[in-house]
Amino acid sequence: MSIFNLFKRSDIECPRCLGKGFVEWEDIVRLNRQLKWVPAPCAYCNAVGRVPKEMLSKVTVDCMYLTIDLPESVIEKIKEGDQETIEKGKQRELFVDHLIQFAEHHYLTQNMDAESIANLYLSTEEESALFSVNKDELIKYIQGVIELKKSGQN
Numbered sequence: 001m002s003i004f005n006l007f008k009r010s011d012i013e014c015p016r017c018l019g020k021g022f023v024e025w026e027d028i029v030r031l032n033r034q035l036k037w038v039p040a041p042c043a044y045c046n047a048v049g050r051v052p053k054e055m056l057s058k059v060t061v062d063c064m065y066l067t068i069d070l071p072e073s074v075i076e077k078i079k080e081g082d083q084e085t086i087e088k089g090k091q092r093e094l095f096v097d098h099l100i101q102f103a104e105h106h107y108l109t110q111n112m113d114a115e116s117i118a119n120l121y122l123s124t125e126e127e128s129a130l131f132s133v134n135k136d137e138l139i140k141y142i143q144g145v146i147e148l149k150k151s152g153q154n
């Protein structure tokens with residue numbers, strides 16, 4: 001970015017972290033991103049608490065894919081509105097949504113535990129290979145889905 005852009009742009013308070021530079025549980029709940037984010041430095045504003053106003057039209061504040069653990073080059077692409085990267089992010093979110101639905105369904109209709117659901121998922125869902133799902137992580141994740149369902153938050 002050139003120095004001129006720096007002066008030209010009008011920064012606003014980051015709508016994701018509300019200017020804190022850090023996304024906390026309350027922000028995650030506010031943006032309905034439970035099961036998708038964990039508390040971490042804010043990737044939307046790069047932890048500075050303010051963003052250029054025009055960014056809001058390029059990337060939605062609750063864009064699931066945009067998190068601080070992504071490589072910097074990918075974060076830049078999302079913020080620039082790169083279609084291919086945004087599409088990849090959408091696929092990722094669809095995958096997670098599908099997994100959540102799968103887990104909820106089997107928990108609610110068959111009262112299965114996290115490990116059984118994970119085993120079933122890995123044996124029946126071809127797309128799990130696409131995102132190289134680790135079984136232990138999957139069990140933990142499904143446990144989280146069940147806990148959230150039990151607590152009635154979702």
Ligand SMILES: [Zn+2]
Nearest residue numbers: 014017042045
């Ligand atoms: Zn922020």
